[in-house]
Amino acid sequence: MRKSLMRMTLRQLQVFRSVCEQQSYSRAAEEMSLTQPAVSLQIRQLEELIGQPLFDYVAKKLHRTEAAEALLRASEDIFGRLESLDMQLSNLQGSLQGQLSLAIESSAKYFIPHLFAAFRRQYPEISLQLTVVNHAQALKRLSANRDDLLILSQVPTDMALEFLPFLNNPIIAVAPADHPLCAAQALDLQALTTYPLLTRELGSGTRKACEEYCHQKRAHFANTLEFGSFEGQIEGVIAGLGIALLPRHAVRRELDCGLLRELPVRELPLLRSWCVVHPRGKYLSPVAQEFFSFVRNQRSQITLLAERFNLPHAKPEAVAPGIDPNG
Template sequence: MHYTLHQLEIFFKISQLKSITKAAEELNLTQPAVSIQLKKFQDQFPLPLTEYLGRKIHITEFGKEIADTAENILEQVASISYKSAAYEGKVAGKLHISVVSTGKYVMPYFLSDFMKKYPGIDLTMNVTNKSEVVKSIEENTVDFAMVSVLPSHLNISRIELMRNELFLLGKDNPSKSGNHLTTKEFKKLKLIYREKGSATRQAMESFVDQQKFTNHKKIELVSNEAVKQAVIAGLGYSIMPIIGIKNELKNKEVQIIPIKNLPISTNWNLIWLSSKKQSPAAIALSNYVKENKMEIIKKHFSWMEDRSLLP
């Protein structure tokens, strides 16, 4: 057999994404180039690694075993590079971060200059809902997580990043007075919720319950972007973090609806298990965020203090 590391990388990426097109995009290759390398790799085995059902590619059981082996080989090769960099006094290694979906508007700004400073670090950032983020910390599969609500059942360390405020948003203000929405007016709104497991969903449900509102008209969507687009389209109203609607507020596509007991204020936090032995890459990120967070907030998030965006 004469397969190459390049072929191993391509096959492993295909097995992850279940798509030649997506693998090509992620590896910055053309789709024909990926298909050719997959065929050359496949031709070296007596059993098929993939099969097609309709137009969709599937990984065979034998292919899954080869993919697992390929992953181990690629990790060992990467570790050689990391060890080499360490002997040269450079910080290198893998860094895994899990971020709640609205945190995608925040975390990249804390990582951008850090990744430029440490080019030997390979970053994986998974964006999902709160329950999955907490699960990744609980199972120790990530170095850090970014959350706005701290998991009380875990012994964690944290770096407080910045304020997170949630407002009631709509395409227009349904208040007859054009001012603060009354309880009676709120009860008539069709509310748009995030999916269960989302911290934004929990905050919204908590607000509705605490105010003793009985609102039965609701829509449920599975991402912050989907909720935002639904609000812009006029499908309903939602309680959302202001961090994700900067341009929409400035362009007057949505507006903040004043109502008693809003906004809800929390804080974004970078957290990790207190018992976790941090890698050099993780220690470097902790130190970088502590030293630079105020400058990053001032540079990228000062717009949140712009009162002209608020009612």
């Protein structure tokens, strides 16, 4: 190992990580309560120790060099180990402490806070950093190893992963209460295709699952409107712009108060499974290990939570390919 690398300090790495995150020396200085010259000095000293530049200015924007990317990955390992050490020391003192970094697909954002609340009742000194992303963004975070754990509904088969299915995620068809289809006793999926379909953006796991399933059932929607969030879809349906295929728990309040109606489609609900996921061989912090164990062992608690969202546990009528919803 280069002797110069041994002279790097944790403070220098903290400043460097802030510059990477803020993409600005001045914003990093503000975040770190330092002057901009102090931040510049720390970065220059790091560059001298490494022997390569860490940042380039292109079109008035700060860009990381390859050396900076390598240093950033190393710093994440270093600070991750220190966080783990802090958790282990707390464990030795008889209490589990630390932060769980959890990234979840947006379809899970209505349920996972309740799951974490149940977990935190057992471990009140654990904090949470929750990041909500779509499926494509979750896969990028998974590849970059940016989080302790992820919650996915479609686990990729081309990556070495450990995953645990723990709950069904039913997708249903919804329409405004005065929609003509609401008068039907039973419908085929094909009957929906004459109406506009409100969809999520490209990269959404829900959109991907629905498109694959509709293609399988030969139900092709000629008229679609795209929204960047479930909330946008829901409001669009309420406004009368069309119908949508949405996770049931995402619209439970609107169904309860009568703003929306679940359409009686024979081929639905489409069920996928939420899974807690991490790269195979990844070192898990004590907090991440405990959360993974909680999800695996506390099925009764999860069942009780799911009943509040009217999430079925029976064998599904329709299952998205790739995942067994019953684990």
